[in-house]
Amino acid sequence: MRKDRSKALFEKAKQFIPGGVNSPVRAFRAVGGDPLFIKRADGAFIYDEDDNAYIELINSWGPMILGHNHPMIREAIVRALENGTSFGAPTAREVEIAELIISMVPSVEKVRMVNSGTEATMSAIRVARGFTGRDKFIKMEGHYHGHGDSFLISAGSGAITMGNPDSPGVTVGTAKDTLLAPYNSLEAIESLVAANPNEIAAIILEPVPGNMGLVLPKPGYLEGLRKICDREGIVLIFDEVMTGFRLAKGGAQELFGVTPDMTTLGKIIGGGMPVGAYGGKKEIMDFVSPSGPVYQAGTLSGNPIAMAAGLAMLRHLDSHPEVFSQLNAIGDSLVTGFRSVLDELGLNFTINQLGSMYTLFFTDQEVYDFETAKKSDTALFGRYFQAMLSRGIYLAPSQYESLFLSTALTEDLVGKIVTAHGESIIEVMGR
Numbered sequence: 001m002r003k004d005r006s007k008a009l010f011e012k013a014k015q016f017i018p019g020g021v022n023s024p025v026r027a028f029r030a031v032g033g034d035p036l037f038i039k040r041a042d043g044a045f046i047y048d049e050d051d052n053a054y055i056e057l058i059n060s061w062g063p064m065i066l067g068h069n070h071p072m073i074r075e076a077i078v079r080a081l082e083n084g085t086s087f088g089a090p091t092a093r094e095v096e097i098a099e100l101i102i103s104m105v106p107s108v109e110k111v112r113m114v115n116s117g118t119e120a121t122m123s124a125i126r127v128a129r130g131f132t133g134r135d136k137f138i139k140m141e142g143h144y145h146g147h148g149d150s151f152l153i154s155a156g157s158g159a160i161t162m163g164n165p166d167s168p169g170v171t172v173g174t175a176k177d178t179l180l181a182p183y184n185s186l187e188a189i190e191s192l193v194a195a196n197p198n199e200i201a202a203i204i205l206e207p208v209p210g211n212m213g214l215v216l217p218k219p220g221y222l223e224g225l226r227k228i229c230d231r232e233g234i235v236l237i238f239d240e241v242m243t244g245f246r247l248a249k250g251g252a253q254e255l256f257g258v259t260p261d262m263t264t265l266g267k268i269i270g271g272g273m274p275v276g277a278y279g280g281k282k283e284i285m286d287f288v289s290p291s292g293p294v295y296q297a298g299t300l301s302g303n304p305i306a307m308a309a310g311l312a313m314l315r316h317l318d319s320h321p322e323v324f325s326q327l328n329a330i331g332d333s334l335v336t337g338f339r340s341v342l343d344e345l346g347l348n349f350t351i352n353q354l355g356s357m358y359t360l361f362f363t364d365q366e367v368y369d370f371e372t373a374k375k376s377d378t379a380l381f382g383r384y385f386q387a388m389l390s391r392g393i394y395l396a397p398s399q400y401e402s403l404f405l406s407t408a409l410t411e412d413l414v415g416k417i418v419t420a421h422g423e424s425i426i427e428v429m430g431r
């Protein structure tokens, strides 16, 4: 497999861009080797600058749930383009997408569009603080909420493998208002609440975290958080940037039947364009400027092209509920294949899966929080990643990520991935 052009581009990129990339995990530092520069993608495949084809299991970190370059979304973008690219004024499409999001996501009664998941979470915390008049909030260890200062404290995803979970540049003053709890422990939340009476504005979490690898909530955990928040007047925020419109039409909150006060959205919501959103109860969202005192704005927010792509995506998901059962079936079939390979070889690595999200952890311990996720053999994962890549399978370049399946994965492709997985495991385990 030739990688000359990717290699040359990366060498050049490093002269002009920090680390050669515009987002850290893309640099492949956690798995070794140079990143692939991508020329194009279509359906289940992504193609690098050297024209190698790979089967996609990341899908732009989630958004491309229908596969790449979907004709329906492309068509919506092209049609919108003909009328101009940005107006900085309200448009009909923003009203349509807001109405649709509200009808799909149980907790959302009013919604504000922004340009990324990072913006959504930063804004949601500000609103929760404004609404409650309290400063502190609780986040879970290993959960990632974008790169806002107050979240870069035991953050997941790239922050884990970059080795600077507490980033320089985040002040002690900022960090002191972020309280940390292990995921899946209601006891930890109770003791934080007891130690900070009437001071906690919000609890924010990924209801099904995917940024320390995929981890599932223990039975009763999300319900327990809901009860504590109700009792203490704390705003419960589900960060569904990853899980929204993926685990179900209405995200994890629909699947688990627990309704937060606020929800942050991103990734799929933009159909591949840069979009985020935050929403929630009317009385909370009415605190947002200009109806309320909490300031939040954006020159390109609700951009017409981005809204066209997002609207096409959400309309499709809303009117095709079978997409979710199809995705679940693809996930089940893939993971069943993976498990049978591991069983045959007498290996009991942990696979966490929910629908079209999964992580294979290179540990035989159960993974239910950040501490247990960190038991994984990341060096072994790195070798597995390279073995899969050399067989034409494009995985997330870190142990601490979820994979994201798309409807473009046929049974035939699932079979190919399982075969590559078997060969790769044998290669890296020396069996």
Ligand SMILES: *Cc1c(COP(=O)(O)O)cnc(C)c1O
Pocket: 115, 116, 117, 118, 119, 121, 144, 145, 146, 147, 206, 211, 239, 240, 241, 242, 266, 267, 276
């Ligand atoms: C990706 C992600 C974010 C950040 O979104 P960006 O668009 O990358 O800023 C926030 N929260 C979660 C759960 C995410 O997965």
